[in-house]
Amino acid sequence: MSSSERNRCATCSRSAPILSACWLLLLTMCVSSVALSVSAENHCSEYRYEHSLNTHHLQFTKEIPDREYGVLRQFKSLHCCGKGYRSIEWFKNNKPHPWSKDVSSFIVYPEAANQTIYSPRLEENDIGNYSCILRNETHAIKHEIELRLQDKLDNPMPTFRPKDLVVSVGESARFYCEAFVGNLYLPDATNEIVWNQMFDDHPHNVSDSMQVNVTREEGQIIGSYLSIPNIQTHHYGRYRCQIVSGNSAQKLNLSVLLSPVEVTAITDSQLSVLVYAMVILLLLVLLILIFWTVQQRTNSKKDNRCSAQFIASNEHENV
Ligand SMILES: *[C@@H]1O[C@H](CO)[C@@H](O)[C@H](O)[C@H]1NC(C)=O
Ligand SMILES: *[C@@H]1O[C@H](CO)[C@@H](O)[C@H](O)[C@H]1NC(C)=O
Ligand SMILES: *[C@@H]1O[C@H](CO)[C@@H](O)[C@H](O)[C@H]1NC(C)=O
Ligand SMILES: *[C@@H]1O[C@H](CO)[C@@H](O)[C@H](O)[C@H]1NC(C)=O
Ligand SMILES: *[C@@H]1O[C@H](CO)[C@@H](O)[C@H](O)[C@H]1NC(C)=O
Numbered sequence: 242m243s244s245s246e247r248n249r250c251a252t253c254s255r256s257a258p259i260l261s262a263c264w265l266l267l268l269t270m271c272v273s274s275v276a277l278s279v280s281a282e283n284h285c286s287e288y289r290y291e292h293s294l295n296t297h298h299l300q301f302t303k304e305i306p307d308r309e310y311g312v313l314r315q316f317k318s319l320h321c322c323g324k325g326y327r328s329i330e331w332f333k334n335n336k337p338h339p340w341s342k343d344v345s346s347f348i349v350y351p352e353a354a355n356q357t358i359y360s361p362r363l364e365e366n367d368i369g370n371y372s373c374i375l376r377n378e379t380h381a382i383k384h385e386i387e388l389r390l391q392d393k394l395d396n397p398m399p400t401f402r403p404k405d406l407v408v409s410v411g412e413s414a415r416f417y418c419e420a421f422v423g424n425l426y427l428p429d430a431t432n433e434i435v436w437n438q439m440f441d442d443h444p445h446n447v448s449d450s451m452q453v454n455v456t457r458e459e460g461q462i463i464g465s466y467l468s469i470p471n472i473q474t475h476h477y478g479r480y481r482c483q484i485v486s487g488n489s490a491q492k493l494n495l496s497v498l499l500s501p502v503e504v505t506a507i508t509d510s511q512l513s514v515l516v517y518a519m520v521i522l523l524l525l526v527l528l529i530l531i532f533w534t535v536q537q538r539t540n541s542k543k544d545n546r547c548s549a550q551f552i553a554s555n556e557h558e559n560v
């Protein structure tokens with residue numbers, strides 16, 4: 242909650258007995274703004290990567306979207322969840338925070354250790370490219386988020402596309418997918434998000450796995466984690482996250498690949514290098530062979546000549 246909102250809440254409480262309408266209205270505003278702020282505060286402390294929990298170096302601690310959508314005149318927050326940083330800076334189109342009103346209405350949220358910026362009321366000039374830079378004494382990490390406006394939404398818009406993973410048997414894997422689905426206009430409409438493993442383009446339930454659905458910004462953004470704690474060979478292959486918005490018939494399919502670590506695997510470029518090396522080696526061997534045989538021949542010719550001369554000179558002496 243910004244200080245101006247806090248003031249408004251305080252003013253209203255004082256004049257409450259007289260202006261009950263104002264009180265009610267502002268109470269709702271205060272409560273909803275508190276609720277949104279609290280969820281913004283929690284966002285970075287939930288569903289963090291397993292490996293981030295017991296390490297302390299500079300890192301991002303969960304999947305961060307690279308595109309976000311917001312609705313005009315509604316609350317909107319952006320996150321760069323990290324740890325091990327000494328400072329975190331935010332930029333909009335390369336201009337450092339704090340921003341003047343004509344650049345952006347977003348402000349940092351210190352309660353979330355500056356990992357979150359938010360606007361209580363999204364304005365048109367808020368759209369653009371935001372970036373965060375996290376630093377420790379020696380290193381810096383950066384993430385970019387493009388913020389776009391979305392008012393009338395036809396189809397789910399991807400905000401986080403799952404990333405391919407290469408994992409060994411026995412290890413764990415986690416995929417995440419997320420999309421902006423907007424406000425639901427129909428009362429009985431629901432959004433759906435589900436993970437499947439694809440066999441020959443047919444969806445199957447993912448065995449020995451866990452799916453956790455999450456929402457942000459009052460259900461306008463839905464996401465799902467697929468966690469496989471103990472990878473077995475049957476887990477390798479293609480997965481699909483399918484998102485269905487209650488407002489549209491069009492399904493969004495985000496697909497991803499889980500592959501094994503191959504010790505003997507060689508890439509195309511490595512292969513071509515290997516072929517070149519073999520060809521050069523072969524040529525070298527051939528050259529040495531040719532050289533050697535030529536040498537042998539001239540040597541034997543020389544030997545013949547020598548022996549001939551020797552015989553000749555011996556004969557000479559003998560004469
Ligand atoms: C800063 O972060 C990097 C990368 O995460 C890490 O290797 C390094 O040890 C950290 N430096 C300090 C002083 O913590
Ligand atoms: C968070 O932002 C505030 C205000 O911009 C600043 O004073 C503070 O140093 C920042 N904290 C970190 C950890 O960057
Ligand atoms: C944000 O960056 C992308 C490319 O990274 C560019 O295409 C787009 O126009 C930028 N948007 C704004 C508002 O600057
Ligand atoms: C996630 O949502 C999908 C449909 O939207 C549902 O089928 C699935 O059971 C949900 N998963 C969990 C863990 O709630
Ligand atoms: C997949 O799981 C759901 C419930 O989680 C079940 O309703 C459905 O029948 C299962 N499908 C298959 C093909 O096993």
Ligand SMILES: *[C@@H]1O[C@H](CO)[C@@H](O)[C@H](O)[C@H]1NC(C)=O
Nearest residue numbers: 442444483491492493494495
């Ligand atoms: C997603 O896949 C389903 C079938 O699995 C298909 O009906 C739908 O058209 C696909 N969506 C898009 C946008 O291609």
